[in-house]
Amino acid sequence: MQLAVWTYEGPPHVGAMRVATAMEGLHYVLHAPQGDTYADLLFTMIERRHRRPPVTYTTFQARDLGGDTAELLKAAALDAVARFRPQALLVGASCTAELIQDDPGGLARTLGLPVPVVPIELPSYQRKENWGAAETLYRLVRAFAQPRSTPRGDRPTCNILGPTALGFRHRDDLVEIRGLLARLGVDVNVVAPLGATPADLARLGEADFNVVLYPETAGVAAEWLARTFDQKATTVVPIGVGATRDFIAEVAGLASIDARPILAAETSRLPWYSRSVDSNYLTGKRVFVFGDATHAIAAARVAAKELAFEVVGLGTYSREQARDVRAAARDLGLEALISDDYLAVEAAIAAAQPELVLGTQMERHIAKKLGIPCAVISAPVHVQDFPARHSPQMGFEGANVLFDTWVHPLMMGLEEHLLRMFRDDFEFHDEAGASHLGAAPAPVPVPVAVEAVRWAQDAESELRKIPFFVRGKARRNTEAFAAERGLATITLETLYDAKAHFAR
Amino acid sequence: MTLAAASPASPGAAGCGEPAVAKERGQREVFCGLTGIVWLHRKIQDAFFLVVGSRTCAHLLQSAAGVMIFAEPRFATAIIEERDLAGLADANEALEQIVGTLLARRPDIRMLFLVGSCPSEVIKLDLAEAARRLTRRHLPQVRVLHYSGSGIETTFTEGEDACLAALVPELPAARDDAPALMVVGALAEVVEDQFRRLFAAMGIGPVGFLPPRLSTDLPAVGPGTRFLMAQPFLAGTARALEARGARLVPAPFPLGAEGTTLWLRAAADDWGVTPRAFHEATAFGEQRARRALSARRERLHGLRVGFFPDSQLEVPLARFLARELGMVPTEIGTPYLHRDHMAPEVALLPPGTRIVEGQHVENQLDRFRAERPDLTVCGLGLANPLEAEGLATKWSIELVFSPIQGYEQAGDLAELFVRPLARRARLEV
Numbered sequence A: 001m002q003l004a005v006w007t008y009e010g011p012p013h014v015g016a017m018r019v020a021t022a023m024e025g026l027h028y029v030l031h032a033p034q035g036d037t038y039a040d041l042l043f044t045m046i047e048r049r050h051r052r053p054p055v056t057y058t059t060f061q062a063r064d065l066g067g068d069t070a071e072l073l074k075a076a077a078l079d080a081v082a083r084f085r086p087q088a089l090l091v092g093a094s095c096t097a098e099l100i101q102d103d104p105g106g107l108a109r110t111l112g113l114p115v116p117v118v119p120i121e122l123p124s125y126q127r128k129e130n131w132g133a134a135e136t137l138y139r140l141v142r143a144f145a146q147p148r149s150t151p152r153g154d155r156p157t158c159n160i161l162g163p164t165a166l167g168f169r170h171r172d173d174l175v176e177i178r179g180l181l182a183r184l185g186v187d188v189n190v191v192a193p194l195g196a197t198p199a200d201l202a203r204l205g206e207a208d209f210n211v212v213l214y215p216e217t218a219g220v221a222a223e224w225l226a227r228t229f230d231q232k233a234t235t236v237v238p239i240g241v242g243a244t245r246d247f248i249a250e251v252a253g254l255a256s257i258d259a260r261p262i263l264a265a266e267t268s269r270l271p272w273y274s275r276s277v278d279s280n281y282l283t284g285k286r287v288f289v290f291g292d293a294t295h296a297i298a299a300a301r302v303a304a305k306e307l308a309f310e311v312v313g314l315g316t317y318s319r320e321q322a323r324d325v326r327a328a329a330r331d332l333g334l335e336a337l338i339s340d341d342y343l344a345v346e347a348a349i350a351a352a353q354p355e356l357v358l359g360t361q362m363e364r365h366i367a368k369k370l371g372i373p374c375a376v377i378s379a380p381v382h383v384q385d386f387p388a389r390h391s392p393q394m395g396f397e398g399a400n401v402l403f404d405t406w407v408h409p410l411m412m413g414l415e416e417h418l419l420r421m422f423r424d425d426f427e428f429h430d431e432a433g434a435s436h437l438g439a440a441p442a443p444v445p446v447p448v449a450v451e452a453v454r455w456a457q458d459a460e461s462e463l464r465k466i467p468f469f470v471r472g473k474a475r476r477n478t479e480a481f482a483a484e485r486g487l488a489t490i491t492l493e494t495l496y497d498a499k500a501h502f503a504r
Numbered sequence B: 001m002t003l004a005a006a007s008p009a010s011p012g013a014a015g016c017g018e019p020a021v022a023k024e025r026g027q028r029e030v031f032c033g034l035t036g037i038v039w040l041h042r043k044i045q046d047a048f049f050l051v052v053g054s055r056t057c058a059h060l061l062q063s064a065a066g067v068m069i070f071a072e073p074r075f076a077t078a079i080i081e082e083r084d085l086a087g088l089a090d091a092n093e094a095l096e097q098i099v100g101t102l103l104a105r106r107p108d109i110r111m112l113f114l115v116g117s118c119p120s121e122v123i124k125l126d127l128a129e130a131a132r133r134l135t136r137r138h139l140p141q142v143r144v145l146h147y148s149g150s151g152i153e154t155t156f157t158e159g160e161d162a163c164l165a166a167l168v169p170e171l172p173a174a175r176d177d178a179p180a181l182m183v184v185g186a187l188a189e190v191v192e193d194q195f196r197r198l199f200a201a202m203g204i205g206p207v208g209f210l211p212p213r214l215s216t217d218l219p220a221v222g223p224g225t226r227f228l229m230a231q232p233f234l235a236g237t238a239r240a241l242e243a244r245g246a247r248l249v250p251a252p253f254p255l256g257a258e259g260t261t262l263w264l265r266a267a268a269d270d271w272g273v274t275p276r277a278f279h280e281a282t283a284f285g286e287q288r289a290r291r292a293l294s295a296r297r298e299r300l301h302g303l304r305v306g307f308f309p310d311s312q313l314e315v316p317l318a319r320f321l322a323r324e325l326g327m328v329p330t331e332i333g334t335p336y337l338h339r340d341h342m343a344p345e346v347a348l349l350p351p352g353t354r355i356v357e358g359q360h361v362e363n364q365l366d367r368f369r370a371e372r373p374d375l376t377v378c379g380l381g382l383a384n385p386l387e388a389e390g391l392a393t394k395w396s397i398e399l400v401f402s403p404i405q406g407y408e409q410a411g412d413l414a415e416l417f418v419r420p421l422a423r424r425a426r427l428e429v
Helices: A012-022 A036-046 A069-084 A095-100 A104-109 A129-144 A170-184 A198-202 A215-229 A241-255 A260-265 A270-275 A277-282 A293-306 A319-331 A342-352 A361-370 A395-421 A457-463 A468-484 A492-502 B033-043 B055-070 B082-086 B088-105 B118-122 B127-138 B158-170 B189-202 B235-243 B256-271 B275-300 B314-325 B339-346 B361-371 B380-388 B410-426
Strands: A002-004 A026-031 A055-057 A088-093 A117-119 A157-161 A187-192 A209-212 A286-291 A310-316 A356-359 A374-376 B020-024 B047-053 B075-079 B111-116 B143-148 B180-184 B207-210 B225-229 B304-307 B328-334 B354-358 B375-378 B393-395
Touching: A002 B088, A012 A026, A012 A036, A012 A055, A012 A088, A012 A129, A012 A215, A012 B055, A026 A069, A026 A104, A036 A055, A036 B055, A036 B380, A055 A069, A069 A088, A069 A104, A088 A095, A088 A104, A088 A129, A095 B055, A095 B118, A104 A117, A117 A129, A129 A198, A129 A215, A129 A319, A157 A170, A157 A215, A157 A241, A170 A187, A170 A241, A170 A395, A187 A198, A209 A215, A209 A241, A215 A293, A215 A319, A241 A260, A241 A293, A241 A395, A270 A277, A270 A293, A270 A395, A277 A395, A286 A293, A286 A342, A286 A361, A293 A310, A293 A319, A293 A395, A310 A319, A310 A342, A342 A361, A356 A361, A356 A395, A361 A374, A374 A395, A457 A468, A457 A492, A468 A492, A492 B275, B033 B047, B033 B055, B033 B075, B033 B158, B047 B055, B047 B088, B047 B118, B055 B075, B075 B088, B082 B088, B088 B111, B088 B127, B111 B127, B111 B158, B127 B143, B143 B158, B158 B207, B158 B235, B180 B189, B180 B235, B189 B207, B189 B256, B189 B275, B225 B235, B225 B256, B256 B275, B256 B314, B256 B410, B275 B314, B275 B410, B304 B314, B304 B361, B314 B328, B314 B339, B314 B410, B328 B361, B361 B380, B375 B380, B375 B410, B380 B393, B393 B410
Parallel strands: A026 A055, A026 A088, A088 A117, A157 A187, A157 A209, A286 A310, A286 A356, A356 A374, B020 B354, B047 B075, B047 B111, B111 B143, B180 B207, B180 B225, B304 B328, B304 B375, B328 B354, B375 B393
Antiparallel strands: A002 B075
8 A cells, every 4th residue: 555645647547538538539438436527627627628528437336336337337338329429439447447347348349339449458556647548549549540551642741649638738739849840841640649530540550650749648559550550750859949959850860851951940049048148047056857757858958958957856757757767867967766755756855955846736836835946847737737828848939938937936036035135135125215216215104093993802713714815805894894884893793794794 | 327207396386395306327427425535624623534545536635625735634545556455464454554654744633534435345445443453553642433435335425424424433422411402514613603603692502513623522412412414415424313312403404594594493493492582693693694695686586597416415505596596496416315304405495396316417418408507506527518518607516615504604605606607797708
C-alpha cells in the first residue's frame, strides 16, 4: 500500500478516457461501479468541453455483484451502440471491475455488434493514467491502421501523434505544429487521437513518417508503426527555440527537403528578449524543474540554454520515461528525481533552495508554501491552465509564451521584494509623499473621531464566521445599516436584519 | 433498465401524499460516498479519514476536494497495489504500518476512520477487524472506526450516513431518561449556532449535535433522547439511533422560512413548548427570511425546475422552490427516497409532481431535453454539456457544501437558483 494525498496521475482508465474523448466516432464502454463517473467532470469542467465524454459506465452496485454484472456490461454495450452509433467500441474495466474478472472485451465480442470491438486491458494496480492513454492509442492503432495503399505523392506527408483530451496545451501546440509543417511543405495525413475517427486511424499507413508530439501518449503507437509500416518518427519535442530548430531539421531530414530557408525565416522573440539588458538579472537564477518527462526535459534545456538559468533540480513523475530524464539530468550535472510522492518533491525543492520552480499544479502549491516564484510547465493542471487565449508551449510562438510565463513570476517576486525592502525607507514610507516634485509632504489629516458604531461581542464573533472574502462587505453593509437607523450597537439581530435588508 | 410507470399523481389530490414515484435503473451519473469525506473532515476537527482503496479513489477525492487538497487536509488514501492483492495478510500489515506513520505525523488526531471503497469491499478486506486491532494498539490517544464509502454501497451523501452510523455505537449512554434533543446531520457552524440559539430561546435543552465539532464531544444517547434530522440522507444513522432507544421527531427539513419553522415546530411540539414561546423565539427570524425571499420570488415565480439525482436533498429543495418561490417542479430525480423520512416533505409538494428514484442517465437526459425546464439542477459532469444545449443549469454539489439551512440562509439558498438565470439574462455574447 502507498499513502497518497496528491496523485500526479489518475488511474489508467482515465488515460483511456482521454483518448476516447479526444476522438470522434468512438465510444468507450467502461465496466465500473457507481461513482466512477466523477471522471466526466475533468473533461466538462477543467477542459470545459461542450459534450459529455463518450463513455458509458455499467455502474454496478453491491446488489449486482451476485452474478449479473456481466449482463450489465452486455446491456450497456448494446445500449451504447444503439444510441450513439459509433464506428467502433472500446471496452474495458476500471480498477474494481478488474477484480471481479468479467472479461469485458470477451463479453462484448459475443454480442455480435455491428461495429468492431477493441478490448483494452489496463492493470490498474500497477499502471497509471499516461500508460493507459498510450496503451489505448496503441491498441486502437493496431486494430485499425492499414498499410499504404496509394503510391507516395510529390509532397511529403506525416501523421501527428499524441495530442489527447485533457492534455496540457495540446490544442494550441497542434495549431503551432500544423502551421510549421505547412510552411515546411509537409502535408498532414492524420492527427491522432485528437479529432480522429477510427476510419482516420485506418489511413495512418498512407503517411511517409510520424511526428510524435508527446512520447508519453504516442510513443508505443509510433514504435509499432515504425516496426509494421516502416514509418520513421520524430524524436525531438519542439519546446523552446533550440528544440524547435532541431525539430525542423529532423522533419526536413525525414521529408527529404531543405530546411535552410525556413530556419532562416522563422523567428521567435525569445532570443532577443533574453539578450536584452533587462534580462541580465535572470543570469544564474536557480531553478527547479519537475513535471512529466517530456515537459521537464524540454524546460530544463530552455532554462539552461535560452534563459541562462542554473538548473538545480530536475525530476519527473513519469516512471516510463525515467531513463530520458536521468540522461538529461546527468548532462546538467544533476541526479534526476524520479518520484510520484509530492512529499519527496517538496523535500527536494526545500533542499535545493531554488529561486524559481517550474512544475505542475502541485509544485505551484509547494512553491506558494515556501514563498518561491513558480510557473506551470506540465500536467496535472487546474482549470486556469486550459486558457481561452492561444498559448502553445511548442514552436516559436510557444517559446514566446514560455519566456513571458516564466519571467512574470520572477518580476512579481522582485517587485514585491523591493516594495517590502523600501517600505521603511525614509523616501518610500507611507507618509513621505511625492518628493520628486519638491513639495513638502502634506500633513496627514487626523481623522475626526466619529461616534463609531459599536459591535456587540456575539455579533462580532458571528461576523468572524463569514468567509473572509465577503466579511469586509458584510461589515460595511451592517455598519451602514446601523448608522442609517441610528443604532449605537450592532447586535446579532442587527447583523441578520442587515443581511436580509441587503438581500433585496 | 426502463422507466417504470412515471405517471403523475392522481388528479385532484391536495398534495402528492400518494406520490407518483417511478423507479429507474441504468447508468448513474453520481458521486460515491467517499465524497462525503470532503465536508466531514472539515466538521470533525480532530478526525482523520483514511480511505483504503485504489488510485481511482485518491483521484476522485483530489477532483472533488479541488483546492482543499493543498491545505494539509485530514484525509488520505492508502492505495492498494498489486502486491497487496496477492495475499490479505500483507495488506493488513501494510495498513498498520501506514496508520502508524500517519498518527506519528499527526499527533493532534483523536479519531481515525478507515473508509472502505469498492476495491477494498470486493477483495473483502476486513476493515472492522483492522479497526478493532488498531484501536487496541492506539488507545487511549486515538479511536479507530470504520465505515464504507464505496460506490457499490453508497451514493454521495450516503457516505455521511455511513460515517455517522459508525459513530452511534461510540456515543456515551445518557445517565438518566431525562429528555434531550439531538440534531443529526453535519451543518455549517454558523447554522448550528443559529439553531442552538433558537432552541435555547424556546427553552429546549440540552441540545446535542451529531457529528460534533470534536470527536471528544460526542452527544449522549438514551431513552430520553429525541432526534431531529437536519439532513434527509441519514436513514442508517436514524436506524442506529433508534436501536439505542432514541426517538425520531418527524419533520420536513429546515430549508426556507416555512421548512425551518415546521422543523423547529416539530421539536417544539414534541417538547411541549407553548405556541406563544415558539412564536416569540421564531417570528423575527421567519419574517426576516420571508423578506429575503420576496425579492427572489419575483425572479423565479412560474419558472419550471427539474432535478437530476445527486444528494437526496432534491425533494426538500423542490418543496422549498415550489412553495416559497413559486417555481414549478417538473421531474425530481433522487438517488434514494426513504418513504417515512420523506413523507412530511412529499405531502407538501404540488400535485402532479413526478419523482424518479434511481437513474438511467441517458433516458433522463432525453426527458429533460424534451421538457426543457427553465432551470436544471444537476452535477458538474452534466452542467456544461446541458448549458451548451441551451438549458440553464444550477450545479448541485454547491447545495451540499454551502450553508443553506435555517432562516438566515433562506435568502442565500434562493440566490443560488437566481444567479444562473440572472447571469444568462445579463450576458449579451
